Amino acid sequence: xxxxxxxxxxxxxxxxxxxxxxxxxxxxxxxxxxxxxxxxxxxxxxxxxxxxxxxxxxxxxxxxxxxxxxxxxxxxxxxxxxxxxxxxxxxxxxxxxxxxxxxxxxxxxxxxxxxxxxxxxxxxxxxxxxxxxxxxxxxxxxxxxxxxxxxxxxxxxxxxxxxxxxxxxxxxxxxxxxxxxxxxxxxxxxxxxxxxxxxxxxxxxxxxxxxxxxxxxxxxxxxxxxxxxxxxxxxxxxxxxxxxxxxxxxxxxxxxxxxxxxxxxxxxxxxxxxxxxxxxxxxxxxxxxxxxxxxxxxxxxxxxxxx
Amino acid sequence: xxxxxxxxxxxxxxxxxxxxxxxxxxxxxxxxxxxxxxxxxxxxxxxxxxxxxxxxxxxxxxxxxxxxxxxxxxxxxxxxxxxxxxxxxxxxxxxxxxxxxxxxxxxxxxxxxxxxxxxxxxxxxxxxxxxxxxxxxxxxxxxxxxxxxxxxxxxxxxxxxxxxxxxxxxxxxxxxxxxxxxxxxxxxxxxxxxxxxxxxxxxxxxxxxxxxxxxxxxxxxxxxxxxxxxxxxxxxxxxxxxxxxxxxxxxxxxxxxxxxxxxxxxxxxxxxxxxxxxxxxxxxxxxxxxxxxxxxxxxxxx
Numbered sequence: 001x002x003x004x005x006x007x008x009x010x011x012x013x014x015x016x017x018x019x020x021x022x023x024x025x026x027x028x029x030x031x032x033x034x035x036x037x038x039x040x041x042x043x044x045x046x047x048x049x050x051x052x053x054x055x056x057x058x059x060x061x062x063x064x065x066x067x068x069x070x071x072x073x074x075x076x077x078x079x080x081x082x083x084x085x086x087x088x089x090x091x092x093x094x095x096x097x098x099x100x101x102x103x104x105x106x107x108x109x110x111x112x113x114x115x116x117x118x119x120x121x122x123x124x125x126x127x128x129x130x131x132x133x134x135x136x137x138x139x140x141x142x143x144x145x146x147x148x149x150x151x152x153x154x155x156x157x158x159x160x161x162x163x164x165x166x167x168x169x170x171x172x173x174x175x176x177x178x179x180x181x182x183x184x185x186x187x188x189x190x191x192x193x194x195x196x197x198x199x200x201x202x203x204x205x206x207x208x209x210x211x212x213x214x215x216x217x218x219x220x221x222x223x224x225x226x227x228x229x230x231x232x233x234x235x236x237x238x239x240x241x242x243x244x245x246x247x248x249x250x251x252x253x254x255x256x257x258x259x260x261x262x263x264x265x266x267x268x269x270x271x272x273x274x275x276x277x278x279x280x281x282x283x284x285x286x287x288x289x290x291x292x293x294x295x296x297x298x299x300x301x302x303x304x305x306x307x
Numbered sequence: 308x309x310x311x312x313x314x315x316x317x318x319x320x321x322x323x324x325x326x327x328x329x330x331x332x333x334x335x336x337x338x339x340x341x342x343x344x345x346x347x348x349x350x351x352x353x354x355x356x357x358x359x360x361x362x363x364x365x366x367x368x369x370x371x372x373x374x375x376x377x378x379x380x381x382x383x384x385x386x387x388x389x390x391x392x393x394x395x396x397x398x399x400x401x402x403x404x405x406x407x408x409x410x411x412x413x414x415x416x417x418x419x420x421x422x423x424x425x426x427x428x429x430x431x432x433x434x435x436x437x438x439x440x441x442x443x444x445x446x447x448x449x450x451x452x453x454x455x456x457x458x459x460x461x462x463x464x465x466x467x468x469x470x471x472x473x474x475x476x477x478x479x480x481x482x483x484x485x486x487x488x489x490x491x492x493x494x495x496x497x498x499x500x501x502x503x504x505x506x507x508x509x510x511x512x513x514x515x516x517x518x519x520x521x522x523x524x525x526x527x528x529x530x531x532x533x534x535x536x537x538x539x540x541x542x543x544x545x546x547x548x549x550x551x552x553x554x555x556x557x558x559x560x561x562x563x564x565x566x567x568x569x570x571x572x573x574x575x576x577x578x579x580x581x582x583x584x585x586x587x588x589x590x591x592x593x594x595x596x597x598x599x600x601x602x603x604x605x606x607x608x609x
Contacts, residue, residue, distance in 0.1 A: 006438040013427035014435060018340040018549035020424065024328065025348035028355060181366035185317060185359060192324070193416050196423055206550055207439045241547035248451050248553065 005208045015203040019270075020195065022238060023073045027191050030074030034081040035184030039176040043159050046087035054090070054142065061091040062135040065099030072100040072239055072265050073195060076274045077187040083278070084157035089146050094138030097291075100239040100265035101130030110261065113243035118254065118307035122243075122261075129262045129298055133291065140290075149283045151276070190277050198270025202236035205269070209234070215251060221303040224256035225296050232264030239265035254307035259299035267291050313410060314367050316417050318360045323421060325356025327428060338605050339433040340549050434606055435543060435552070437570055445526065445541060445554045448587050449506035452499070452544070452555065486513060493518045493576055498542040499608050501557050504581055505588040514579045519592060521557070522574045522600060525567050531558055531584045537591070538567045540575055545607045552607060557590035561597065574600045 050057040070078060079096045083089065100106070107123055114122045147155055171179075214231060217223040228249070237245060242264050246257040267288045275284045331337040332350035341349060446452060487495045496519050504511035523540035531537070539556040543549070559575050561567070577594040 006442065008436050008438050009430055010432045011435050011439040013431040014340075014433060015439075015550045016423065017427045017431055021328065021331065021337065021340050021349050022345055022548040022550075024324065025345075025352035028352050032355075178366040181359070181362050185321065185363045185366075188359075189317060189320060189416065189420065193419050196419055200423060203550065207435070207442065210442045212442075212444050235551075237551055238547055241551055244546040245551055245553075248446065 004210045004213070006210075007204070007208050011207040012203050015207050016199050019199040019202060019236070023195055023199070023270075024192070026071045026074040027077070027195060028188060030070065031077045031184045031188040031191060033074075034077040034187045035180035035182075037078065037081040037085060038183040039180030041085050044086035046082060046085050046091075050088070050091060054088070055139075057088065057091050058094050058135055058138040058142075061087075061095040062098045062131050062138065063102055064095050065101070065103040068099070069103030069105060070099045072271055073191070073274065075099055076278060077191050080154055080157070080187070080278050081183070083150070083154060084159070086159050089149060090138040090142045093141055094134045096134075097137055097266050098131055098134035101262065102127050102134075105240045106243075106265075109240050110243040113247040117247060121305070121307050122254065122258065125258055125302070126261050129258065129295065130265070133262065133266070133294055133298075136294070137287070137290070149279055151278065151280050154278050191274060194273035194277060195270060198236060198268075198273045201269045202234065205234040206236075218249075218251040218253070218256070221253065221255065221300050224252050225259045225299045225303075228252060228256040228260040229263040229292060229296060232260040233268045235264070236268040236270040237264060253303055255299045255303040255305060258302065259295055262299070263291060263295045266295075313413055314364070316414070318364050320417055320420050321356045321360035321363065324424070325353045325358075325360060327424065328353030328356065335604060336433055339607060342545055342547050342609050345547060434602065435549070435554075440526070440541065440543075440554045443553050445539060445556045446544075447502070447531070447539070447556050447558070447589055449502055450587075451553075452502065489520050493520045495520045497521065497608055498523050498540060498557050499544055499555050501579065501590045501592075502555055504579075505590060511581050515581055517579060518576060518595070519579045520574060520576045521592065522572065522603060523556070525569060525571050525573055526554075526556060527567055527569060528558060531589055534563075536561050536563050536565075540573070540592070542608050543606070545609050549607070555608070557592060559597070560591055560593045562594075565597075568599070572600050572602050574598050 051060060075096050079087075079092050082095075083092050087095075107127065110123045110126055111119045113119075141149060146158065150158075211231070214227040217227045228246075232242070232246075235242075235245070243261060246260045249257060249260075272284060272288065275287070279287070328349050331340065332346065332353055337346050337349055444451075489495050494514065494517055496514065498521060500510070501514060501519070501521065504514050521540060523542045526539040526541045528537045528539045537558045537560055540559050541554045541556040543552040544555045545552040559577070574597075575592055575594050576596045577592040580591050580593065581588050582591060583589075
């Protein structure tokens with residue numbers, strides 16, 4: 001079937017606003033949290049809270065979403081501030097990538113969406129692969145200098161190596177509130193700008209492209225997996241609802257739907273821009289390519305499973 | 308443009324975003340955009356943004372002032388220590404550094420934040436048109452719905468023995484005793500409830516052979532239309548927000564030669580049947596009346 005694109009400004013506007021209306025409350029929650037973290041969490045507190053053993057710390061952060069669930073939009077400003085409070089970059093990456101998948105809301109929505117399509121297996125594999133890939137990304141970045149991954153503005157936030165904590169008297173509560181509000185506002189405007197750009201692109205594609213063009217690809221495991229990951233990237237769905245969309249692609253194998261469900265929450269059009277407020281552009285592109293290849297290979301290998 | 312103006316712009320941006328969320332929430336327009344579960348969050352965010360707009364001005368008004376004090380201080384002289392004791396480290400203590408954010412780029416950010424959103428608020432018809440429905444593919448059987456449940460847009464199917472008030476009464480009662488009905492006693496159903504009948508025999512028995520009243524948009528039927536007299540009656544089925552909504556449809560047997568007003572809203576009354584076509588069970592309503600109606604306030608099904 002030939003590729004077709006039909007642009008309707010009205011449909012685009014409708015889809016664009018709905019993405020924003022759904023995403024903004026979560027972005028606001030995330031940025032209020034980031035303001036509170038910045039104003040009230042002592043510097044280097046994360047270093048003290050996490051296990052000293054780096055491997056254990058990354059594994060712990062990979063599963064942190066079960067206790068502190070965040071969606072993919074809200075987590076980005078939080079991660080930026082946690083890095084400023086001493087959260088190691090590898091741990092931050094593991095938490096950022098895993099929490100949109102390894103969280104209770106997603107477990108329930110995936111189970112509900114796949115009723116009659118091996119829901120237990122789908123939930124287990126989604127969480128297991130999401131956790132494993134996020135943790136692997138954390139390990140892979142462990143030895144890379146932060147300046148090659150983080151953008152300049154986030155580098156400026158990082159606590160300086162070997163520098164003692166500021167001995168100045170603690171500021172008044174009111175001053176902390178003021179500082180928190182300034183940070184929350186700045187973060188909100190930053191993140192929302194990238195969300196707007198991402199929502200523009202996502203709406204262009206999810207209203208303009210004929211989604212049936214990928215249906216003939218369902219028979220080939222490689223093509224099915226690649227096309228479902230491509231679709232997840234283009235549609236930029238929220239991880240709490242994406243399972244309901246994935247489940248409707250009945251001609252596709254369970255493994256290719258799994259690829260959709262693991263890749264989408266970690267990397268899509270809107271995230272491509274949102275990640276830019278924390279990471280260097282080159283790193284974001286490399287991360288996207290790495291996730292695409294690794295998740296794709298895992299899911300193609302799982303294609304023989306009966307689901 | 309000085310920092311005071313840029314601060315005001317930040318506050319105005321928050322105010323506009325909060326105002327738009329509140330306007331859509333209070334006017335009911337939000338119903339077309341979000342699943343009911345997400346609407347309270349949008350309204351709370353609207354209020355919070357309006358409050359934040361004022362609070363941000365307060366937070367930046369009484370800090371140390373100088374020429375570049377959008378956040379109450381500048382960063383040029385505090386590279387060796389925190390810009391405000393205990394509140395973090397420069398230049399990120401307030402989420403930005405002045406050197407890296409020229410006024411031009413900040414104005415550009417405000418334009419990105421405001422213009423597309425305002426244009427979309429003006430342009431959005433709060434419903435999808437023909438091309439997007441076609442692009443998303445119209446679902447006519449249960450397999451295409453994934454694990455979604457029956458409609459919760461208005462009248463949903465109660466459990467056997469459960470009254471309209473949700474209280475369980477006669478345990479011997481059947482579902483059909485409690486199905487919502489119109490003034491003429493015809494069963495009122497949603498498109499998606501009927502589609503559930505394609506897979507669930509109990510639901511199918513409640514509808515099959517009975518006169519059903521169902522509302523939706525007309526759409527030309529290009530398949531499962533042997534006599535050329537059928538059209539699809541379509542509703543959008545939403546999971547979280549309109550961006551993930553998919554069209555679901557049943558078939559309506561119309562009078563020969565009757566006009567199909569593409570995308571027009573109609574209320575169809577007729578007898579329901581569930582024939583098997585091309586290996587799949589579909590829903591067909593043999594229409595006795597088809598009357599044009601206004602777009603419902605809740606045009607989406609959930």
